[in-house]
Amino acid sequence: MMALQKDIEYFLANASNEEREILSIMLDSLIQKRESTSSTYISRLMDMTTQIMDDDSIEISVPITPLLANSLGIVHGGLTATLLDTAMGTAANRHLELHQAAVTSEMKINFTSPGMGSKLTCKAKVLHRGKQMIVTEGKVFGDEGQLVALATGTFFVIHKKENE
Structure with missing residues (x-):
């Protein structure tokens, strides 16, 4: 200590x-x-705030701080990907029973503009819910409404361990 x-x-x-x-x-x-x-x-660490929109949609926002910056002074793409994965995963997990969880099995991201401004907001929704897979979509917007990134994610449904 x-x-x-x-x-x-x-x-x-x-x-x-x-x-x-x-x-x-x-x-x-x-x-x-x-x-x-x-x-x-x-x-x-990213100071995420979550807002449930409806049964299939969720929004998660993060303030843009120096902690999120890459060497160019814009939000690091990996942290934008983390925001997308968290929002899409949260949307997927909302459709499951208590003994189930959804884990990312695939994610495809297109970055369309730099993450700049005061905050990023990710809007995610479930596109398809199967027995073993859930397909989602996420879009990240800057504080002026500019599209920063868009993604699709596939989540595999697993059974939680008893102690979780």
Whole structure:
């Protein structure tokens, strides 16, 4: 514990404003995850907010922060993919029984414009629900309504382990 505390003190003593902002985001996300058993570390780290639209549709938004940026200063494509996967997976899982879960088996993404602005919003919906597979669609929009990425996802239905 002392080594961690020393590392944090050293980091803060030499940190830029952006580095302090990112550390603050990371610490806040750890605290929020501890208080919410239904979220994941990555959803808290990206500060995802979820809104159920109807039985088949969901929206998840994330604020654009320096933590999400790639070396060009735009949202990293892998984090946009994470947003898509989370939204499409959440939409798929809403159609299942308590003893079931849907896991990603395939995802196809087209990036259409850079992720810039103050937030990204992913609108995802279920296109087809079979016994073993669920097919979904997701679209990510910037805060000015520009299409950033679109994807389709296929999710395989599994049975949860008893302790989950």
